[in-house]
Amino acid sequence: MxxxxxxxxxxxxxxxLALAGCSSSGDEAEAPEGDAAxxxxxxxxxxxxxxxxxxxxxxxxxxxxxxxxxxxxxxxxxxxxxxxxxxxxxxxxxxxxxxxxxxxxxxxxxxxxxxxxxxxxxxxxAVLTLAVNEDAPITSIEELADNADAFGNRIVGIEPGAGLTGATQDSVIPTYGLEGMEFVTSSTPAMLAELSGAIDAGENIVVTLWRPHWAYDEFPIRDLEDPEGTLGAxxxxxxxxxxxxxxxxxxxxxxxxxxxxxxxxxxxxxxxxxxxxxxxxxxxxxxxxxxxxxxxxxxxxxxxx
The missing domain is CATH 3.40.190.10 (Periplasmic binding protein-like II)
Known part of the structure; x- marks a missing residue:
């Protein structure tokens, strides 16, 4: 890991828990030395x-x-x-x-x-993507429905409220007929952990991702083509x-x-x-x-x- x-x-x-503990930023403070002063x-x-x-x-x-x-x-x-x-x-x-x-x-x-x-x-x-392991058997999202079994019939996403999640649910899935695949959402760290585990195990995986992101340098992955432009420019x-x-x-x-x-x-x-x-x-x-x-x-x- x-x-x-x-x-x-x-x-x-x-x-x-960050919102519960964050401090108000509206208070004046005595200016220390430096340009702010x-x-x-x-x-x-x-x-x-x-x-x-x-x-x-x-x-x-x-x-x-x-x-x-x-x-x-x-x-x-x-x-x-x-x-x-x-x-x-x-x-x-x-x-x-x-x-x-x-x-x-x-x-x-x-x-x-x-x-x-x-x-x-x-x-x-900045671009939104669906990414797969480098040796995955497909190159485009339009091939995913016919090859769902190769990916465990799952798309691994990030936070439920994320814009990328909404674009995947509202645009990618219906456009490419992926309703039969399970779209798993939890968190970005959880998605990255699944990606890491699949790569280490030599298994196929498809995840929602974006550029710029360090994962493209860390893992042998590539983006799937999006010929219908569902994830936007x-x-x-x-x-x-x-x-x-x-x-x-x-x-x-x-x-x-x-x-x-x-x-x-x-x-x-x-x-x-x-x-x-x-x-x-x-x-x-x-x-x-x-x-x-x-x-x-x-x-x-x-x-x-």
Whole structure:
């Protein structure tokens, strides 16, 4: 069993309780030394992080390191995507860095949009997928129904409330006639654990997944073609803040609105954090090392006035 799944499962368990323990982010604090001290920004910041979404976890740790160097006091709070959106809308979190638009998280934006501020996309290469082991007998989702037995008649999904889960249930399954297959949903760590186990056992498996994700480097897997376009086109990964964020954090707002990170850089950060023996307690050190190796890029993220 890969060490990261032990870590991910623990994170998921803690994250389910995150909203109960998250702190309010609206309090003013005495500004420490650093750039935050020379602006009107508040210095206490809480970032909501989705359980099991590595791109958001990676950039949240990156921004935590950057902002603490600038004089902010940053907390990362884990929860599933729905509770994070609710928490941002309710002011329990200040911002989340992993909003997939226009499709995956559209329902959350519709539900909570009046209390959210979209600060823009920092990566435009996000795609939803169905992935299989590299030596699976099919190459397209349209072949899956006729080969369901080869996959144990199961599609392994993630959280029931996830946008990817909704797209699979509402679009992929009816379009390709997969109603006879069992669609299993639980959590992203559970899906990854099943994927790992099937790969180790040499068994076929089909899972709901997305790019960018470290699993594509960790496991011999590939995407199934989606000729009907049921999972949509590439999406943007957006920073989503609470209302009032722009007034409370004008400098940080400018930085996040200008934030861009291409997939190659993102993959390198994810690989450093997740394709190693690092545990969550190691992430600050791992990120610090990555920053030192990409200093020019990192410095550019806070160059916007």
């Amino acid at each position: 890969h060490k990261r799944f032990i870590r991910a499962t623990a994170v998921a368990a803690v994250g389910a 020379s602006t009107s920004d508040q210095t206490d910041l809480t970032i909501g992080v989705f359980n099991g979404w590595p791109e958001g976890e990676a950039v949240s740790y990156l921004w935590e390191a950057i902002l603490e160097e600038q004089g902010y006091d940053v907390e990362l709070e884990y929860a599933d995507a729905g509770p994070v959106f609710a928490g941002v809308a309710g002011g329990d979190y200040d911002v989340t860095l992993d909003g997939w638009l226009p499709m995956t998280h559209a329902d959350y934006m519709t539900e909570f949009g009046d209390d959210l501020v979209d600060l823009g996309s920092w990566n435009d290469d 590439a999406e943007g990964i957006h920073s989503i803040a609470r209302t009032g964020f722009e007034e409370d954090f004008p400098q940080l707002t400018a930085w996040l609105q200008a934030f861009e990170m291409d997939s190659e850089l993102l993959f390198s950060l994810e690989n450093a954090m997740f394709n190693s023996d690092a545990t969550q307690s190691d992430y600050p050190e791992v990120v610090a090392t990555w920053i030192s190796e990409n200093q020019e890029y990192v410095d550019s993220l806070t160059a916007t006035e």
